Each structure stands twice: as structure tokens, then as C-alpha cells.
Amino acid sequence: MIEMQEQFKLEQEKWLSKIDLHNKFQINDLKFVAGVDLAYWSKYGKEYGVCCIIIIDYVTKSIVEKVNYYGEIEVPYISGFLAFRELPLILKAVEKLSIKPDLYMFDGNGYLHARHMGIATHASFYLNKPTIGVAKSYLKIDGAEFKEPKNEVGAFEFIQTQNEIYGLVLRTRKDVKPIYVSCGNWIDLETAKKITLHFVNEKSRLPITTRYADLETHEIRRIYKLR
Structure with missing residues (x-):
């Protein structure tokens, strides 16, 4: 396990200098945004996972495509190295898409990670x-602190150390728990916040991209578990 962690850490460090927290696109040019989530289950002593991707039209906020891919999980859960466990299923699901999204939103972290390499950043x-x-x-990241945002839509506070901002804690709806938003790659934090709020509706504190993906994983997992 220790040898695996060291190997994974080297892989993360390889990409670190290539992270770019600036927009690689114009927000007005966005057409399709993907929500990505995974769910797991065990059967006959083996662990399985399913990745669901939901493509949302940025303007109409309607679902235009859904795909999923499931398979046996080969990598054990190791804190800080979740991408190595999830990425194989994600890439297989992406291969099934007929619509190519302009941007991906992940149910998980990106730059908000001890080595800035959460699933959203790694997958990019x-x-x-x-x-x-x-x-x-x-x-929780050692040394990173934040205050609770005000109880109003759009209120936020940075999650930061003395020298660096990792992400932000965002209140998407009044009187509900906040969520935690971070850049993955090729986007700045203000734009990431703006896009996240764009996809929030009155039914959930989560953007519909990852919320719909989360709901889909639970339904598809239920189906596969019965097989």
C-alpha cells in the first residue's frame, strides 16, 4: 500500500506545474456542461462502481444526454488519491458520449486538495x-481555514492558508448548508462560482449538473445490483 501511495504521489506531482487557474474559454461560449458522479457497491466479495455523466444545455438547463459505465474497482480507497480509483470508470463513460461537453463539473474536489490534485483537477x-x-x-486540509458564509444566496468565504486560496465555501440557497467549490483546471475561481450558481435551482443546494448525476448513480447502481 505504501509503495502504491508513493507511485500515486509522483503521478500527482507530475501534473502540478501544469495546473492553470485561468479561463481557457469564454463563459458566453458555453453550450454543454457535464455533471459527473460515481457510486459503489459490493457483490460476491468484489467491489464495483458506476460512473454516470449527465450533459446539460447551459442556456436551457435541460438534459441532452446521459451515459453510464460500470465495472470492477481495481484500486483500493486511499485518502487523497481518489482520482486513481475513479478515473478509469470516468474515462470509459466519456467514451460513450455523443455530445462533447465544453466543461465538466465533478461531485468532488479539484484544487481544494492537499496536493491540489482532487478528481476535478486530475481528470482535466x-x-x-x-x-x-x-x-x-x-x-479538511491542514492549515486551511474559512468562515461560515452569511445566510444569503451567493454568500461565500475563501478557504485559504496565509499564502494560498484553495477554493471557497458557497451558500447557494438560504437556510441550507453551504457547498465547497474549487477550480479543477483552466478556469478561475470566480467563474467556477458563477457557473455553479447558474445551475442551482429551488430543489437543491447543489448545481443540477452534479445533482442529476448523483441521482442517476443511485438509480443505475440499484439496477446493476439486481443483476
Whole structure:
């Protein structure tokens, strides 16, 4: 396990200098945005996972495509190295898309990671598209602090150390828990926040991109578990 962690760490460090937290696109040019999520289950002593990708029209906010891919999980869960466990299924699901999204949003973190290499950032190098990480809970990073945002839509606080901003905690709806937004790659934090808020509706604190992907993973997992 230690040898695997060291190998994974070297892979993360290889990409670190290639992260670019500036927009590689114009927000007005966005047409299709993908939401990505995964779910897991065990059967006959083996662990399986399914990746669901939902493509949303940026303007109409309607679903234009859904795909999924499932398979056996080969990599054990190791904190800080989740991408190595999830990426094989994600890339297989991406291959099934007929519509190529302009941007991917992940149910997870991006730059908000001890080595700035959460799934949204790591995956960007294989997808070659801008990415955003949207997490439901906070992944604690030593030395990083934040205040609770005000109880109003759009209120936020940076998650930062003395020298660096990792992401932000964002209130998407009044009287509900905030979410945690971070850049993946080829996007700045202000734009990541703006796009996230664009996809939030009255039914959830989460953007519909990752919310619909999350709902889809639960449904597809239920189907596959019965097989």
C-alpha cells in the first residue's frame, strides 16, 4: 500500500506545474456542461462502481444526454488519491458520449486538495477540458481555514492558508448548508462560482449538473445490483 501511495504521489506531482487557474474559454461560449458522479457497491466479495455523466444545455438547463459505465474497482480507497480509483470508470463513460461537453463539473474536489490534485483537477489532463469541483462536505486540509458564509444566496468565504486560496465555501440557497467549490483546471475561481450558481435551482443546494448525476448513480447502481 505504501509503495502504491508513493507511485500515486509522483503521478500527482507530475501534473502540478501544469495546473492553470485561468479561463481557457469564454463563459458566453458555453453550450454543454457535464455533471459527473460515481457510486459503489459490493457483490460476491468484489467491489464495483458506476460512473454516470449527465450533459446539460447551459442556456436551457435541460438534459441532452446521459451515459453510464460500470465495472470492477481495481484500486483500493486511499485518502487523497481518489482520482486513481475513479478515473478509469470516468474515462470509459466519456467514451460513450455523443455530445462533447465544453466543461465538466465533478461531485468532488479539484484544487481544494492537499496536493491540489482532487478528481476535478486530475481528470482535466485526460479530458483536456476545463473542470470544476463541487463537494457536499469539506475535505479538511491542514492549515486551511474559512468562515461560515452569511445566510444569503451567493454568500461565500475563501478557504485559504496565509499564502494560498484553495477554493471557497458557497451558500447557494438560504437556510441550507453551504457547498465547497474549487477550480479543477483552466478556469478561475470566480467563474467556477458563477457557473455553479447558474445551475442551482429551488430543489437543491447543489448545481443540477452534479445533482442529476448523483441521482442517476443511485438509480443505475440499484439496477446493476439486481443483476
